[in-house]
Amino acid sequence: MTPLDLLELAGTGVVAGTVNTIAGAGSLLTFPVLIAVGLSPVAANVTNDIGVVPGNLTGTAALRAGLAGQRRLLRVIVPLTLAGSLAGAVLLILAPARAFEAAAPGLLLAASVLTAAQPRLARLAQRAGRERSGWLRVSVSAIALYGGYFGTGIGVLFIAVLGLFLNQDLSRLNAVKTLLQLLANAAAGVLFVFIAPVNWAAVLMLALGSTIGGPLGARLARFISARRLRQVICVAGIAASGYLFWQQF
Numbered sequence: 001m002t003p004l005d006l007l008e009l010a011g012t013g014v015v016a017g018t019v020n021t022i023a024g025a026g027s028l029l030t031f032p033v034l035i036a037v038g039l040s041p042v043a044a045n046v047t048n049d050i051g052v053v054p055g056n057l058t059g060t061a062a063l064r065a066g067l068a069g070q071r072r073l074l075r076v077i078v079p080l081t082l083a084g085s086l087a088g089a090v091l092l093i094l095a096p097a098r099a100f101e102a103a104a105p106g107l108l109l110a111a112s113v114l115t116a117a118q119p120r121l122a123r124l125a126q127r128a129g130r131e132r133s134g135w136l137r138v139s140v141s142a143i144a145l146y147g148g149y150f151g152t153g154i155g156v157l158f159i160a161v162l163g164l165f166l167n168q169d170l171s172r173l174n175a176v177k178t179l180l181q182l183l184a185n186a187a188a189g190v191l192f193v194f195i196a197p198v199n200w201a202a203v204l205m206l207a208l209g210s211t212i213g214g215p216l217g218a219r220l221a222r223f224i225s226a227r228r229l230r231q232v233i234c235v236a237g238i239a240a241s242g243y244l245f246w247q248q249f
Contacts, residue, residue, distance in 0.1 A: 013209020088148020
């Protein structure tokens with residue numbers, strides 16, 4: 001990668017860290033950029049997973065007030081998140097690289113559509129029954145499994161599921177979502193460090209940028225429309241998905 005590529009990754013990391021804290025879909029921006037600078041889909045995926053961890057960490061720290069009084073909930077869903085993410089990471093490593101490359105465009109498209117549909121999912125959640133702990137456990141485990149395999153868009157999925165099954169205000173749900181996002185990325189990242197094709201120069205640039213973006217997003221969340229952010233992210237994700245589909249033919 002050229003110095004300009006690295007600078008682009010650092011800037012994208014700032015944006016992604018900010019967006020992750022506000023809307024939870026920043027990796028929809030970083031994954032296509034990693035592809036654009038020359039990484040294979042698998043390398044881009046594992047590099048992206050590790051690179052956004054610092055931003056998730058600083059975002060969680062900035063939103064820690066929303067975690068107060070959540071210990072009982074976290075005791076249930078944190079172990080499920082860690083176990084599911086590790087299982088997804090193992091699946092990624094054991095499966096042929098070609099299988100992931102074939103699945104990546106569809107997964108990216110699905111994550112983009114879910115990002116756009118998040119407000120509708122939230123409205124449906126408001127009309128649904130709450131506090132169904134069994135379904136919450138199953139849903140969190142499934143999202144974590146997906147996150148270990150392909151981490152893009154897990155924040156959107158987590159916030160949708162938490163809103164569906166928990167009777168809490170959005171600021172508290174957002175804090176839990178950011179923590180789960182951090183844990184899912186970090187658990188898979190520990191495995192990827194040792195046995196996956198991580199591009200460490202790209203990780204460093206993303207990490208530097210996302211570290212700045214995480215707390216910035218917590219500050220800007222009161223002023224920036226998450227809806228508009230989701231629309232921009234969705235368009236970018238669909239375009240990147242189309243590009244990956246085109247590359248396969």
